[in-house]
Amino acid sequence: MRHALIVIDMQNDFCPGGALAVTGGDEIVAGINARMDNAEAVILTQDWHPADHASFASQHADRAPMEVIEAPYGPQVLWPDHCVQGSQGAAFHAGLETTRADLILRKGFRCEIDSYSAFFENDQTTPTGLEGYLRTRGLTSLEFVGLATDFCVAWSALDAARLGFKVRVQTELCRGIDLDGSLGRALSDMRAAGISVV
Ligand code: VGL
Ligand code: ZN
Numbered sequence: 089m090r091h092a093l094i095v096i097d098m099q100n101d102f103c104p105g106g107a108l109a110v111t112g113g114d115e116i117v118a119g120i121n122a123r124m125d126n127a128e129a130v131i132l133t134q135d136w137h138p139a140d141h142a143s144f145a146s147q148h149a150d151r152a153p154m155e156v157i158e159a160p161y162g163p164q165v166l167w168p169d170h171c172v173q174g175s176q177g178a179a180f181h182a183g184l185e186t187t188r189a190d191l192i193l194r195k196g197f198r199c200e201i202d203s204y205s206a207f208f209e210n211d212q213t214t215p216t217g218l219e220g221y222l223r224t225r226g227l228t229s230l231e232f233v234g235l236a237t238d239f240c241v242a243w244s245a246l247d248a249a250r251l252g253f254k255v256r257v258q259t260e261l262c263r264g265i266d267l268d269g270s271l272g273r274a275l276s277d278m279r280a281a282g283i284s285v286v
């Protein structure tokens with residue numbers, strides 16, 4: 089079984105001082121770099137939004153960050169503006185060893201739809217192409233680390249399990265947002281899906 093490490097959204101905006109800071113987001117960088125030694129392939133994802141992305145509260149009249157709206161594809165949390173294409177906030181944390189990545193996969197670049205998962209946009213049908221990349225390289229065992237546990241990490245890991253990959257989430261190398269209990273729900277959903285949550 090060939091093994092890939094998939095590092096989700098280790099970007100400045102998700103670290104302390106960033107626009108959508110996840111508590112302790114920067115604490116996991118060194119541990120993630122060390123995990124790269126165990127993997128046959130290292131893949132980084134990068135949240136990469138246009139400045140007028142529909143997931144930004146700023147694009148909706150009378151809406152505040154963290155409110156939930158009904159998008160055409162289902163419920164959508166409205167976020168503060170974050171990870172705008174080409175901005176410093178969208179750049180990887182300076183300590184992350186990005187030179188070791190085989191692939192950098194950008195997601196969330198379409199204005200009208202968000203993409204938490206590294207595999208599918210939030211309509212859960214539009215593919216990002218990652219599945220094909222992994223399959224053609226024979227990478228069938230996947231370990232997920234990064235930010236945020238309860239959004240992009242969980243959605244990616246759940247899609248990977250549904251697609252038939254062997255999936256493990258290394259929780260000490262993840263940090264969560266925890267919006268209204270979302271962290272606990274994400275952990276139990278992942279366990280229920282047969283994901284090894286360690
Ligand atoms: C993420 C919210 C919005 C994440 C990305 O990386 O978990 N969360 N965009
Ligand atoms: Zn985003």
